[in-house]
Amino acid sequence: MDLFVLPELEESGGHSPCAKLPPTLAGPSQTDTSLVSFRHMVQTFKHLHQNGRFRPRDCQAHQRLAVIIPFRNRKSHLLLLLNNLIPFLSRQQADVTFFLIEQLPGAIFNKGALLNIGYLEALKLGQFDCFIFHDVDLVPLNDKNLYRCGDNPRHFSVAINKFSYSLAYKGNFGGVVGLSMKQYSEVNGNSNLYIGWGGEDDDLLERVTNKGYFISRYSGELSKYDMVNHSRDKGNEPNPFRVKLLELARVRQEVDGLNSIHYSIHYNRTIKDMALFTLITVDIDNDR
Ligand code: UD2
Ligand code: MN
Numbered sequence: 001m002d003l004f005v006l007p008e009l010e011e012s013g014g015h016s017p018c019a020k021l022p023p024t025l026a027g028p029s030q031t032d033t034s035l036v037s038f039r040h041m042v043q044t045f046k047h048l049h050q051n052g053r054f055r056p057r058d059c060q061a062h063q064r065l066a067v068i069i070p071f072r073n074r075k076s077h078l079l080l081l082l083n084n085l086i087p088f089l090s091r092q093q094a095d096v097t098f099f100l101i102e103q104l105p106g107a108i109f110n111k112g113a114l115l116n117i118g119y120l121e122a123l124k125l126g127q128f129d130c131f132i133f134h135d136v137d138l139v140p141l142n143d144k145n146l147y148r149c150g151d152n153p154r155h156f157s158v159a160i161n162k163f164s165y166s167l168a169y170k171g172n173f174g175g176v177v178g179l180s181m182k183q184y185s186e187v188n189g190n191s192n193l194y195i196g197w198g199g200e201d202d203d204l205l206e207r208v209t210n211k212g213y214f215i216s217r218y219s220g221e222l223s224k225y226d227m228v229n230h231s232r233d234k235g236n237e238p239n240p241f242r243v244k245l246l247e248l249a250r251v252r253q254e255v256d257g258l259n260s261i262h263y264s265i266h267y268n269r270t271i272k273d274m275a276l277f278t279l280i281t282v283d284i285d286n287d288r
Contacts, residue, residue, distance in 0.1 A: 018059035022093040031139045031226045036083050042275045045086050052098035052277035054090065061095035063148055066128040068118030069136050069277075070111045071102045072235070077136045077228050082276055084139045091143045097126060098277035103284055104266055109236035112190035112200035113284050116261050119184055121280050132156075132178045140176070141224040149180040152216045153208045158223035165224055173215060174201030175225070179208075187211050188257030191249065195286045197232060199242030206249035207257075262288040 036044075047054045055061055067085070071078065078100070089096050101118040103109055115133050122128055130149035138157050145156060157175030159165040168174075179187075187207040194200035205215070217223065232238075239245075266281040 055095035
């Protein structure tokens with residue numbers, strides 16, 4: 001079965017590049033906690049094209065963003081996230097496509113593998129400069145926190161309410177991070193071996209520093225987020241091997257990642273062209 005291809009939007013010929021700092025930014029905000037449905041959002045956010053893509057009308061965005069959301073059974077978080085993130089990225093004059101990478105029930109949750117799949121599948125469907133890997137439960141609170149990639153991988157979710165708006169621990173690289181296409185492929189993506197909760201984000205940090213990158217962060221004021229209160233999910237129990245795996249992160253880097261992943265796309269429910277996001281439902285074989 002052929003994958004559909006994201007339609008190239010008509011060139012907005014003659015448009016000049018968007019301002020470096022969008023004039024539409026509003027600064028600090030609070031999470032909009034209104035309960036909305038997918039249908040309501042489709043009606044409200046009229047600038048959305050199919051598949052969860054939109055871009056500024058009057059200027060050329062600086063980068064094409066793919067927002068990759070690892071997902072299973074968190075619909076209420078997804079509704080909240082999209083209802084906040086769509087206006088947030090619109091104010092940032094972003095050219096963005098949302099990819100929801102949903103893991104089927106059964107196998108233990110594997111966030112690292114889902115992010116790799118998101119990256120690989122997005123590039124089959126369109127062209128992207130910058131990948132924003134985004135936990136579904138994190139809502140940004142300041143639109144000056146510009147979702148753009150730079151010369152080094154960027155950690156966006158620095159100051160989360162759960163950790164009193166400070167970094168959870170030195171070297172934290174979880175939550176929301178941004179890597180250019182080149183950076184993510186150069187580090188061979190995430191490890192696929194962190195089955196269950198924990199460690200895959202620390203492993204990614206090992207990978208990027210091993211390739212000579214630094215982690216870029218905006219100031220704490222800009223990098224504020226609310227995390228939805230949640231307990232540990234069934235099927236994503238802490239991985240008892242995570243500390244051991246991390247010790248050999250750099251040794252495995254070249255053979256564990258984008259170049260070694262095994263998955264199958266579940267076509268019945270998959271890659272639907274929906275207004276709010278491109279849905280990719282996958283079966284991950286954690287044993288291969
Ligand atoms: C931390 C990290 C997170 C990840 C995790 C360890 C921060 C702010 N967050 O979050 O990035 O590294 O630890 O694995 O440092 N998910 C589902 N369904 C599930 C399980 C997970 O959708 O059943 C997705 C969802 O996008 C969620 C993400 O995976 O936000 C991370 O899982 P979590 O929220 O349970 O982990 P948490 O909050 O400890
Ligand atoms: Mn969480």
